[in-house]
Structure formats: structure tokens, C-alpha cells
Amino acid sequence: QVQLQESGPGLVKPSETLSLTCAVSGYSISSGYYWGWIRQPPGKGLEWIGSIYHSGSTYYNPSLKSRVTISVDTSKNQFSLKLSSVTAADTAVYYCARFHYDVLTGPGYMDVWGKGTTVTVSS
Amino acid sequence: DIVMTQSPDSLAVSLGERATINCKSSQSVLYSSNNNNYLAWYQQKPGQPPKMLIYWASTRESGVPDRFSGSGSGTDFTLTISSLQAADVAVYYCQQYYSTPYSFGQGTKLEIK
Numbered sequence: 001q002v003q004l005q006e007s008g009p010g011l012v013k014p015s016e017t018l019s020l021t022c023a024v025s026g027y028s029i030s031s032g033y034y035w036g037w038i039r040q041p042p043g044k045g046l047e048w049i050g051s052i053y054h055s056g057s058t059y060y061n062p063s064l065k066s067r068v069t070i071s072v073d074t075s076k077n078q079f080s081l082k083l084s085s086v087t088a089a090d091t092a093v094y095y096c097a098r099f100h101y102d103v104l105t106g107p108g109y110m111d112v113w114g115k116g117t118t119v120t121v122s123s
Numbered sequence: 124d125i126v127m128t129q130s131p132d133s134l135a136v137s138l139g140e141r142a143t144i145n146c147k148s149s150q151s152v153l154y155s156s157n158n159n160n161y162l163a164w165y166q167q168k169p170g171q172p173p174k175m176l177i178y179w180a181s182t183r184e185s186g187v188p189d190r191f192s193g194s195g196s197g198t199d200f201t202l203t204i205s206s207l208q209a210a211d212v213a214v215y216y217c218q219q220y221y222s223t224p225y226s227f228g229q230g231t232k233l234e235i236k
Contacts, residue, residue: 045230
């Protein structure tokens with residue numbers, strides 16, 4: 001059974017960098033699929049942040065691209081998110097997820113999700 | 124960017140009755156080369172992550188009860204719950220994965236009448 005677990009600081013100061021890691025168990029990242037991040041501000045909807053393949057190929061949301069880096073560590077079977085220059089608008093629950101891959105369009109729907117981790121941006 | 128719009132924003136249905144949620148995309152999510160609609164539905168209960176229900180607009184994820192069904196093509200899609208159960212109270216989201224940035228509808232809150 002594939003499981004994903006997010007970890008990282010729950011509080012980040014404005015202008016600093018948010019860093020989260022997603023540990024994958026029950027499946028080897030190197031075996032396939034894309035992996036990535038989605039966030040949900042309090043009381044609001046879902047926003048796709050970006051996705052990565054084990055080779056390092058990435059897709060990012062253009063609205064966040066200048067501030068986002070997603071990386072993968074196959075030796076630890078985990079992937080990470082860095083979001084720089086954060087503001088209060090980045091306060092959200094951050095989910096990691098496994099993305100079904102489609103040869104025509106790239107990462108697609110998300111079939112396995114982590115439980116999510118709450119990140120608050122505040123001084 | 125493709126904008127996804129759901130209707131209604133909230134819905135109250137009696138137990139055992141049918142619930143219908145609509146999702147409209149600002150452009151077609153049907154890929155002509157494979158005739159697939161790049162549209163998924165998720166269920167999110169309070170305090171939980173979203174759960175995949177349906178992909179390719181009408182394919183039910185393994186383990187999802189058959190009272191959940193998806194239909195539609197191109198720009199107009201529907202999620203139907205044929206006989207509402209108490210466990211179905213949740214917020215439902217549609218998502219397009221036709222092109223980046225992948226986008227979600229604003230969500231439809233489903234309650235018991």
C-alpha cells in the first residue's frame with residue numbers, strides 16, 4: 001500500500017523559504033509516476049504547485065514558478081518542495097501526492113495523497 | 124489557463140435521493156487523438172485530504188462505491204451519486220489534467236437535507 005507523509009516546519013517567517021519533504025513508502029519513486037505538491041489555503045480550494053519525475057523532469061504552476069523548486073532524492077525515496085519569499089498568502093495545508101502519468105499531457109490526476117501539513121506564514 | 128466552474132456551490136439532498144454536481148471547463152478537455160476526457164473528480168471530507176473518485180471523466184477508482192458515477196464530454200461534466208448516504212457528506216472537486224497549470228473547480232459542498 002502506497003503511503004505518503006509530509007514533514008517540515010509548521011511556521012515560516014515572511015520573506016523566508018518554506019521547505020517540505022514527502023516520504024514515500026510502499027512504492028519506489030524510481031519505478032514510475034510523477035510526484036508533486038498541491039496546497040489548500042484555509043477554507044479555500046485546491047491549487048496545483050508542481051510535479052516531478054524520478055529523472056528530475058519537472059512541471060510547475062506558472063503562477064508560482066519563479067519561487068518554487070521541487071527536487072527528488074531516489075536514494076531516500078522522497079521528494080521535496082521549496083517555496084521562497086513567502087507571504088501570508090502562502091499559508092495553507094500542503095499535500096504531497098502521486099500523479100498518474102499520461103504520455104500525451106504529462107502528470108495528470110492524483111491517485112494517492114498524503115494527509116497534509118499545515119504551514120503558517122507569520123512573524 | 125483552463126478555468127473550472129462547478130455548480131452549485133452547495134447542495135442539500137435527502138438520504139437515498141440522487142445528488143448531481145456539475146463541472147464546466149473554459150475550454151474542451153477532450154483529447155481528439157485518444158478520445159479521452161482529461162477530467163477527474165475528488166471527494167474531501169473535513170480534516171482529510173482529497174480522495175480520488177473518478178478519472179477520465181467516467182472511470183471509477185478501485186474501491187469507490189458504484190453509486191458514484193461520472194459523465195460528460197468536452198466542456199460539460201457531471202458527478203452523480205445515485206442514492207445519497209450519510210458517508211457522502213463532503214466537498215467535491217473536479218480537476219482538469221488536459222494542460223498545465225492543472226486546475227480545480229471551486230468545490231461543491233454536499234449536505235444532508
